[in-house]
Amino acid sequence: MRMRKKPNLIPRMERCAAVQIMEPEALLGRWGEEFSSYREIWLELGCGKGRFTCELAQRNPEVLLLALEKVPDAMVVAMERVTEQNIPNVRFLDRDAELLPEIFAPGEIARLFVNFPDPWPKKKQYKRRLTAPAFLERYKALLPEGGELWFKTDNADLFDWSLETLKSCGWTLRPMPEGTPMTDYEARFTAMGLPIHRIIGVRP
Template identity: 35%
Template sequence: MRLRHKPWAKDKLQEYSNYVIQDPEAFRGNWGAAFEKSQPLHIEIGTGKGQFITGMAKANPDINYIGIELQESVIVSALDRLIDSDLPNCKLMNVNGAELAKYFKSGDIHRVYLNFSDPWPKTRHEKRRLTFKSFLEVYEAILVKNGEIHFKTDNQGLFEYSLVSFSHYGMLLKYVSLDLHNSEYEGNIMTEYEEKFSSRGSRIYRCEVQFIAE
C-alpha cells in the first residue's frame, strides 16, 4: 500500500516533544527518566497508527510503553491517537528499528512486540525480516535476562519462518496459537491491520518466545 506523503509530519512530531522522544540516545540506560514513573518498559517495533501500543498502555498503567515507527507519515497518526488518549506511560520514537542498540542498553527493555511486520517473502530479502537472526541478536542485547518477544501476524509463511528462526536461535517457545481469535487467549489488543485482516476471515497467528540466559 502506497503511503500518502505528509510534508508537515516532521514539524508536528517535533512540536509534541512530550509524546515523541526527540533525543532517545540521551535516555540510554535510564529510560525511567523519560516517563512520569520508572516502570518496566515494553516496546513495539513498527507501531503503525498506534492502536496497539496505546491500548496496551491504557490497559496496563504499571508498564511504560514506546511505539517505534520509521515512517513519519504513519507515526503522526499514532501521535494523534496518543494526544487524544493522553497516557503518561506511553511515548513514541521515530527511528529505525534496526538501530535499537543505539538507544537502549542491556536490560533497558522488558518485552518486545512485533505485530504484522512486513513479511519480505522473497528469499533474497530474508535479512530484512524482523525475526531474522541479526534482529534477534539486537533484541537479546537490549532485553532483560530471559526477556520475551510477543509476535503476531496474518502471514502463515512468515509465522512458520519465525518459529524456525526462534528455535534455531535457542529460544523457548512459551505460547503458540495458529488461530488466535478462535483460541482461549484473553486480553488480546488488536492492531489496525489485525482488525482489517480478521474481518476478512484471515487467521491470526501469535506466539510468545523467551531468550534463555546461559
C-alpha cells in the same frame, strides 16, 4: 505498502512533541532512571498508526510503552491518537529497529512487541524480517534473560519461518494468551476472516 505522504507532517508532529523522544540515543543506559516512576519499560517495533499502542498502554498504566516506527507519516497518526486520548505512558521514537543497540543498554526493555511486520517474501530479503537472526541478536541485547518477544502476523510463511528462526537461535516458545489488543492491520485482516498467528518467544 508505501504510505501516501501526509500533508502538514511537520506541524502535526510538532503539536504532539510531548509524546516524542527526539534523541533516544541520549538515554542509552538511563531509561530506568529517566522513567523511574514506571514498573517496567516495554517496546513496540513498527507501531504504525497506533491502535495497539493506545490500548496496550491504557491496559498497563504502570508500564512505560515506547513505540518505535521508521515511517513518520504513519507514526504521526499514532502520536495524535495518544495525544487526543491523553494517554500518559507512551513515548514515540522515530527510528529504524536496526538502531536498537545505539538506543538501549542490556536489560533495559522488559518486553518487546512485533505486530504484523513487513513479510519480505523473497529469500534474499529474509534478513530484513524483524524476526531474522540479526534482529533477534539485537533483541537479546536489550532484553533480560527470560524477557519476552510477543509476535503476531497474518502471514503463515513468515510465522513458520519465524518459529524456526526463534528455535534455532535458542529462544523458547509459549502460546500467547487470548485477548491482546488489536492492531490496525489485525482489525482489517480479522474483518476479512483471515487467521492470525501468535506466539511468545522467551529470550535465552
